[in-house]
Amino acid sequence: MxxxxxxxxxxxxxxxxxxxxxxxxxxxxxxxxxxxxxxxxxxxxxxxxxxxxxxxxxxxxxxxxxxxxxxxxxxxxxxxxxxxxxxxxxxxxxxxxxxxxxxxxxxxPKEMGIPGEDKKGVFALRTIEDARGILNRSNKGVKRVAILGGGLIGMRDAYALGHKGFDIKVIVKSGQILSQMMEKEGAEIIEAHIKKFGVDVMKGLAATEILGKDEVSGIILDNGNKLDCELVIVGKGxxxxxxxxxxxxxxxxxxxxxxxxxxxxxxxxxxxxxxxxxxxxxxxxxxxxxxxxxxxxxxxxxxxxxAGKKTKYEGSQSMNSLDLFGLSTISIGVTKPKGAGYEILTSKTENSYKRLVIKGDILWGMTLVGKVENAGVYGILIRNKINISDYKKILLRDDFNYAKILPLIKKEAQKFCKPEFQDILLTY
Amino acid sequence: MTDKKQKKGVKIFCDITKCLGCKACELACAVEHSKAKELALSIKEKPTPKKRRKVSGVEDKIMSFGCQHCEEAPCVAACMSSAMYKDPVTGETKHDKDKCVGCWMCIMVCPFSAIIQDVTDKVAMKCDLCPDNEDYACVAACPTNALFSGTPEEFKRRVEEKSSPAALKRTKIKSGV
Incomplete structure (x- = not known):
């Protein structure tokens, strides 16, 4: 064969x-x-x-x-x-x-489709060649970096270069960063955090042109303003x-x-x-x-x-993890529900945020900012569509962890085939 | 390395009927993973030694839990730097700190909340089955024998045996009831 x-x-x-x-x-x-x-x-x-x-x-x-x-x-x-x-x-x-x-x-990487995208100093970050190019360029007196797009890729790039002390401007079309990953409240916590490390987010704006002779010298924004920079990274998905x-x-x-x-x-x-x-x-x-x-x-x-071993694909689960300057965030499943019938539960402390999306007593999605250690536990509730009707308050609590959902696993044990789940249930 | 530690599938189990929630396992775990490996000295270490086990209430009961060293480990599949891997001999889920970049993908997929963030080094941290110890620190510290090290089959046998009259008598003598 x-x-x-x-x-x-x-x-x-x-x-x-x-x-x-x-x-x-x-x-x-x-x-x-x-x-x-x-x-x-x-x-x-x-x-x-x-x-x-x-x-x-x-x-x-x-x-x-x-x-x-x-x-x-x-x-x-x-x-x-x-x-x-x-x-x-x-x-x-x-x-x-x-x-x-x-x-x-x-x-x-998706292209911007704007004039000047082919100039030296314009990169995406997808391949090792891209990374080498950015590193090479950033060693040549670059001070200001414009990142086009506030999604996961854009934010990771912003962290990577912000970490090295460059002056970073992130240009985001929508009213928030990470708009695919989470809703506004969580994104604002992250935005405030990265600002402390020199990453400035400019919302509601888009680049219309990249300036420079052969090499990038700046960008023009759709409000007509010009922004000087020596490096442009396109992070449009x-x-x-x-x-x-x-x-x-x-x-x-x-x-x-x-x-x-x-x-x-x-x-x-x-x-x-x-x-x-x-x-x-x-x-x-x-x-x-x-x-x-x-x-x-x-x-x-x-x-x-x-290879002839017929195996059904269970399906993928939308999820993402991001760590920016020591602030962790994880989201799983549906975080920005469209349509009616969703119940949203949130809890917020000074340095953490939790948001659960529930519909019909089932957890559909969640976002954690700050304290993320229990992300995977929410993940299995989402994945297995477990009835959480009596557990909504427990899910929001600070001391939530795997042990807390053991009764739910016992109740719907047929959904948890992996031997590790069954082993734990042996004495419960 | 003892023979027991080379056996395939050995990990730590908790008999929830015996756990009192004393947290001796948590403490022993933190001490085992300190530099001094002794309570009095390790307390003052910076960063403070961290435990990889958790003791937590389950409705009216209490349990101690940590990494299950899953046969099909989601953390291994999710790890993009191959820091998480399976030991081909023992089946243990191992973590290579040097390869870890702290992306927390493992935390995102671990159903047992068994992976902890080491914020000092920005790496993941979890039960490593005490590589520097002949025994398992948490099991050795458990005063009620709730914690057990062995293969899933051995744990099953132990649970079944426990309900026999002879075994119940043994437990009573041991715990001084």
């Missing part, structure tokens, strides 16, 4: 590992357009901040490909999929054949790389549509990771949850199915 995997990040590598675990004799080829392999994209902001070096970006051992007997084609782009001949056309003019294919092509899939007529929407077994709409092709649009556990709708843990899990499930 010949397996081909397009993409060498979280989904691609976890799939390789799983296929090799099941099928010792299979031919496995992994193709990625990046030369620097096996690094964790999510760690790039830590590289930028100077808290780790390039060696520590690696999330697999150096001999990962050899040990798993995987033919890795690095720095090679797949230009065409021929689904009839079961063949991939590569940028090095070679062709490789496959019996089963995984498309884990990931996503790329990512778009899945669906072109290859579209070319062969696979069903796509935002990403490549996957069924409950992560198969794409044609025989012999599966999809996983940031390009995959699969079921969301909480809403039940198909969504691209572009998250590291989801990509790893999807890679594994897709691989199991590819």
């Amino acid at each position: 010949r397996y081909c995997i397009i993409g060498g990040s979280a989904a691609g590598t976890s799939a390789c590992e799983m296929i090799r675990g099941i099928d010792k004799k299979a031919d496995i080829t992994l193709i990625t357009d990046e030369k620097f392999a096996l690094y964790s994209r999510c760690l790039l902001s830590y590289l930028l901040a100077g808290s780790i070096n390039e060696d520590k970006l690696k999330f697999k051992e150096k001999d990962f490909f050899e040990r798993n007997k995987i033919e890795a084609l690095l720095g090679v782009r797949v230009e065409k999929i021929d689904s009839k001949k079961r063949e991939l056309g590569l940028s090095n003019k070679k062709k490789v054949t496959f019996d089963r294919l995984l498309i884990a092509t990931g996503a790329r 990512v778009a899945p790389n669906i072109e290859l899939a579209k070319d062969i007529g696979l069903a796509t929407k935002e990403g490549i549509i996957a069924d409950d077994y992560l198969a794409a709409s044609q025989d012999g092709i599966w999809t996983a990771g940031d390009v995959c649009e699969a079921k969301d556990l909480v809403t039940g709708e198909k969504t691209v949850n572009a998250l590291w843990p989801c990509a790893v899990e999807q890679g594994r499930v897709a691989a199991l199915n590819m």
Whole structure:
């Protein structure tokens, strides 16, 4: 059996590992357009901040490909999929054949679509090359940095460079930062905190042009004002790389549509990771949850199915974790509900904030700022749709932890199949 | 390293029927993870040694809990720097402090609230099954034998055996009732 995997990040590598675990004799080829392999994209902001070096970006051992007997084609782009001949056309003019294919092509930063975006000193932070470029540039007398976008990527970049003492301005179109992740009240706590460390958020504004001759010298905002800066980082989110899939007529929407077994709409092709649009556990709708843990899990499930072990994908859960200058925040599930029938519970102290979104006695989502240690406990209540009608006050309390929900787990024990849950229940 | 510590699947269990909530396990855990490894000396250490176990009320009962070293560990799958990993021999969920960047993805997915933030070093922290100790500090400190180290099968056997008359008698003698 010949397996081909397009993409060498979280989904691609976890799939390789799983296929090799099941099928010792299979031919496995992994193709990625990046030369620097096996690094964790999510760690790039830590590289930028100077808290780790390039060696520590690696999330697999150096001999990962050899040990798993995987033919890795690095720095090679797949230009065409021929689904009839079961063949991939590569940028090095070679062709490789496959019996089963995984498309884990990931996503790329969205562009602003404004004049001047091609000037030197304008970056996104998605690849190691981007990070090297920013580091290189920031060592050349850069003092002022404009970050376009106040989402997770924008905030992580702001932290990384703010941490190094640059003067940071974050330009946010909406009335708050992290608008995809949480509602305003939580975001305001974070905004006030990062301001103390020199990160200034300018809300309700957008850049309309990037100025400079060859190199960036500033930006023009939509209120007509000019802002001087030597470095611009675009953090407007990512778009899945669906072109290859579209070319062969696979069903796509935002990403490549996957069924409950992560198969794409044609025989012999599966999809996983940031390009995959699969079921969301909480809403039940198909969504691209572009998250590291989801990509790893999807890679594994897709691989199991590819290798003939039919395994249903339970679904992904929207969640995020962020730490800015020592203030942690985690959100899971539906945090900004649309429509009626939701009950919102909040509690706030000087340095922590908790917000729970409840509907029909079930926890749908939550946001924690400051004190986050119990995030995963809320997570399993959300994931398993546990009835929390008598527990609303307990969920909000400061001393909430796993022990507090043990009665709920006992009541709906059939939903908690993992042996660890059952072991704890043995004496309760 | 004792043979017991090399056995696959060994971890710490709590018999909730026996836990009194004395927090001896919490204290022993903090001391075990101090520099001095002795109560009187470790109290004054900076940063203050931290416990990796929690004692908490469950309705009218009390339990002590920590990392379950899950077979399919969500923290390992979620870790983007491979700081969390499984020991291939013992199955223990291990944490490499040097690789950890403090992104808290592990906390986000741990159902047992067993991972703690070490804010001093900005890294995750959890039960490491006492690598510097022949025994397990919390189990050794537990005055009622509520805490037990062993495999899930051994714990199950112990719980079943406990309800036999002979075992009940043994417990009474031990606890001085």
